[in-house]
Amino acid sequence: MLNxxxxxVALVFFLxxxxxxxxxxxxxxxxxxxGVTVALVLWDVFxxxxDS
Incomplete structure (x- = not known):
C-alpha cells in the first residue's frame, strides 16, 4: 500500500x-x-x- x-506522490511531483x-x-x-515521456512513465506505473 505504501508503495x-x-x-x-512521485508521479504528481513529476507531472x-x-x-x-x-x-x-x-x-x-x-x-x-x-508527451512521450509522460506516456512512458504512465505505462511503467500501470x-x-x-503486477502487484
Missing amino acids: RIMTI SFLWILFSHIPRLDLAGVL TSFR
Missing part, C-alpha cells in the same frame, strides 16, 4: 515539474518530448500496479 502511495517546464517554454517540439 502505491509513494508512486502516486507538476513537467507542467511548470512546459508553461515557461511553450514549444511544440518540447510538448512532443514531454504495468507496475498491475
